[in-house]
Amino acid sequence: MSDERETRLFMISPVSNVTPDQLVRAIHAMGKGVKVKETCYGCLAEGLVADVKEVTGEIRGRYPYDVFSKRRAYPAGDPRRCRAEHGTRPGYAQLEAEWESLPLIACGLESCDRGETHEIPPEPEKLSVEDFKKITEAAR
Amino acid sequence: MKVFIDPPNSLILYDLVERFGHEPLGAMASIQERIDNIELDLPPMNVTLDDVVKGLKYAGVEVPSGIRGRLALWGPLIDQADAALIMLDPPFNFGCVGCERSNEMVRYLIRRRGIPALSVAYPGNEAEAKVSVGRIKEFLEGLK
Amino acid sequence: MTIKIAQLSCGTEYSSVQYEIEKAARSVGAKVVYPDVSYADINDSLKRFGFNPRSPQLKLMIARAVSLADGKYDADAVFITTCFRCAEAALVRNELRRFIQDNTRLPVVTYSFTERLKAAQLLTRMEALVTIVTRKELLARERQTGITVGLDSGSSTTKAIVMENNKILGKDWTPSGDVVKSAQLVLESALKQAGMEMSQVEAIGTTGYGRFTLGKHYGAKLVQEELTVNSKGAVWLADRQRGEATILDIGGMDNKAITVRDGVPDNFTMGGICAGASGRFLEMTAKRLKIEITELGRLADSGDWRNAKMNSYCSVFGIQDLVTTLGEGKSFEDVAAAACHSVAEQVYEQQLQEIDVRHPIIEVGGTSLISGLVKAVGEVLGEKPIVPPDSQYIGAVGGALLSSGFL
Numbered sequence: 001m002s003d004e005r006e007t008r009l010f011m012i013s014p015v016s017n018v019t020p021d022q023l024v025r026a027i028h029a030m031g032k033g034v035k036v037k038e039t040c041y042g043c044l045a046e047g048l049v050a051d052v053k054e055v056t057g058e059i060r061g062r063y064p065y066d067v068f069s070k071r072r073a074y075p076a077g078d079p080r081r082c083r084a085e086h087g088t089r090p091g092y093a094q095l096e097a098e099w100e101s102l103p104l105i106a107c108g109l110e111s112c113d114r115g116e117t118h119e120i121p122p123e124p125e126k127l128s129v130e131d132f133k134k135i136t137e138a139a140r
Numbered sequence: 141m142k143v144f145i146d147p148p149n150s151l152i153l154y155d156l157v158e159r160f161g162h163e164p165l166g167a168m169a170s171i172q173e174r175i176d177n178i179e180l181d182l183p184p185m186n187v188t189l190d191d192v193v194k195g196l197k198y199a200g201v202e203v204p205s206g207i208r209g210r211l212a213l214w215g216p217l218i219d220q221a222d223a224a225l226i227m228l229d230p231p232f233n234f235g236c237v238g239c240e241r242s243n244e245m246v247r248y249l250i251r252r253r254g255i256p257a258l259s260v261a262y263p264g265n266e267a268e269a270k271v272s273v274g275r276i277k278e279f280l281e282g283l284k
Numbered sequence: 285m286t287i288k289i290a291q292l293s294c295g296t297e298y299s300s301v302q303y304e305i306e307k308a309a310r311s312v313g314a315k316v317v318y319p320d321v322s323y324a325d326i327n328d329s330l331k332r333f334g335f336n337p338r339s340p341q342l343k344l345m346i347a348r349a350v351s352l353a354d355g356k357y358d359a360d361a362v363f364i365t366t367c368f369r370c371a372e373a374a375l376v377r378n379e380l381r382r383f384i385q386d387n388t389r390l391p392v393v394t395y396s397f398t399e400r401l402k403a404a405q406l407l408t409r410m411e412a413l414v415t416i417v418t419r420k421e422l423l424a425r426e427r428q429t430g431i432t433v434g435l436d437s438g439s440s441t442t443k444a445i446v447m448e449n450n451k452i453l454g455k456d457w458t459p460s461g462d463v464v465k466s467a468q469l470v471l472e473s474a475l476k477q478a479g480m481e482m483s484q485v486e487a488i489g490t491t492g493y494g495r496f497t498l499g500k501h502y503g504a505k506l507v508q509e510e511l512t513v514n515s516k517g518a519v520w521l522a523d524r525q526r527g528e529a530t531i532l533d534i535g536g537m538d539n540k541a542i543t544v545r546d547g548v549p550d551n552f553t554m555g556g557i558c559a560g561a562s563g564r565f566l567e568m569t570a571k572r573l574k575i576e577i578t579e580l581g582r583l584a585d586s587g588d589w590r591n592a593k594m595n596s597y598c599s600v601f602g603i604q605d606l607v608t609t610l611g612e613g614k615s616f617e618d619v620a621a622a623a624c625h626s627v628a629e630q631v632y633e634q635q636l637q638e639i640d641v642r643h644p645i646i647e648v649g650g651t652s653l654i655s656g657l658v659k660a661v662g663e664v665l666g667e668k669p670i671v672p673p674d675s676q677y678i679g680a681v682g683g684a685l686l687s688s689g690f691l
Binding site for chain 3: 184185187210238240
């Protein structure tokens with residue numbers, strides 16, 4: 001059941017120097033008995049919920065701006081979600097897009113950790129109809 | 141606190157909610173609940189006709205089945221959430237969140253429940269990223 | 285060889301129907317696949333296609349279609365399916381169907397599903413896709429040879445044809461009852477007409493709902509779904525074996541609209557949600573008018589549908605409209621014409637929107653004998669359809685023609 005198994009998807013930011021292999025070895029070295037599978041974007045770790053949580057915490061502490069993670073519904077290698085079986089599932093494009101976004105998020109986190117504060121920029125407003133009218137009339 | 145994330149399958153939001161000390165409520169757990177049910181054999185997701193019918197709680201029968209099926213999955217999570225974190229217009233919205241009508245409804249359901257919710261725009265550059273992540277951190281830390 | 289059917293879809297997994305789609309494909313020896321696309325492909329494809337839907341899954345569908353069109357992904361057929369009642373998806377579904385047809389030679393079928401979809405409903409469609417891919421040579425057959433029989437076990441009627449050397453020698457039909465008994469009856473009669481014995485028959489081809497039962501009973505050489513078989517029968521009867529055409533078969537229970545290129549279907553729709561758009565509705569009308577169905581067409585010919593409005597989508601409410609109209613003292617002719625017009629209009633609205641009508645339009649099936657309906661179809665489409673001789677025997681003719689390929 002959900003409480004027993006947790007499959008965790010770890011993803012390395014595209015600008016990071018951490019390699020999937022390093023990540024896998026780091027998790028193995030923790031000795032939590034968590035199964036790890038290397039992937040092109042990082043790794044999948046699978047085990048009891050409590051163990052995977054500990055692993056996640058440690059990885060986050062070690063690589064705060066390099067590695068991001070979420071829980072994954074399907075166990076590692078599940079044929080129902082296997083790319084070799086059917087071709088890519090819709091979620092694959094999502095992962096790719098989020099992967100590309102990780103450097104921005106890391107940048108934000110680093111800024112927070114440095115204690116920086118930022119003003120919320122005002123929402124850009126659209127040109128008023130009046131102003132637009134003036135411009136079009138001037139262009140005549 | 142339990143924080144519903146939207147998009148519910150987002151890795152970034154899941155990570156941030158957890159990082160700042162809360163329990164993310166997303167798509168993954170509710171899908172896992174279904175796919176781990178060995179008594180069902182409706183791959184890939186074990187979403188059943190019953191699920192789609194349960195979606196009627198959130199949308200009428202004239203609403204396409206895919207929307208009702210999605211709402212049947214996310215609706216109960218919104219019902220039990222203490223807060224919500226929403227990222228607007230992310231470039232990633234595939235997979236579980238492939239239907240924009242469902243996504244609109246999810247955002248509305250959050251609003252209708254009246255729980256604390258933060259909507260941040262997806263950042264387009266580093267300056268915006270600093271603002272967005274800063275706001276998320278402030279919101280999540282404020283929930284304690 | 286496993287046939288790869290590329291699925292372009294939205295909503296299937298959340299509607300509890302993905303399993304049914306895959307089950308239907310498996311049962312006909314095919315496999316559902318998703319063309320691989322990357323995130324970058326999606327953005328490029330959207331720019332190229334020029335339609336940018338709000339729903340990301342529809343964007344993904346477009347990227348997958350572009351990948352097929354560019355030959356980057358290898359598939360044998362295409363199945364495009366989205367949620368029933370979703371407007372955005374309906375637009376994308378149809379435009380992608382058109383795009384695939386313009387850019388590939390892959391057979392394609394579209395379908396809008398509800399959560400109640402079961403594999404059996406898709407079986408004929410999936411089977412047709414597989415037939416088109418695996419039986420290319422057989423489907424290219426234009427002449428019947430030897431002595432063969434075609435049996436078409438339809439939902440309303442059962443038909444038999446005996447052919448020898450590309451000529452029809454015997455034929456008969458009867459209302460469908462017990463599948464085997466009905467077939468036996470018409471087969472005996474057709475053989476008698478042809479002056480032949482069963483022992484002379486070299487091959488049998490079966491089609492229609494009862495095809496498997498009849499195929500087993502008679503040891504048929506060809507047991508094939510009605511979409512491909514009817515198409516072959518239609519172009520043979522209409523002598524339009526080469527070039528393009530649209531085949532319209534308004535059946536007793538479901539309607540088929542098939543576009544063909546050289547007699548081989550490349551796109552088809554098959555509707556069967558509502559009896560209001562089928563031959564069954566005309567039967568009900570005839571019964572209410574207390575006339576034979578064979579008289580309905582002639583009656584309709586001399587009526588004007590405009591005098592008796594009947595615009596219901598449901599056969600039950602349609603008949604209610606009819607009762608009201610008769611109560612108002614409208615003529616039987618006008619009512620019959622209105623019933624024919626209503627069916628033609630619904631076929632146009634429900635089926636013909638899912639395909640690109642090609643010319644000529646060949647109208648076939650039992651309902652093509654109802655002249656009032658043919659007239660109504662012509663009015664609605666703005667073009668008079670061709671009704672070939674023996675148009676109700678398309679399935680049986682197709683069966684006899686194709687089964688001779690096994691001799």
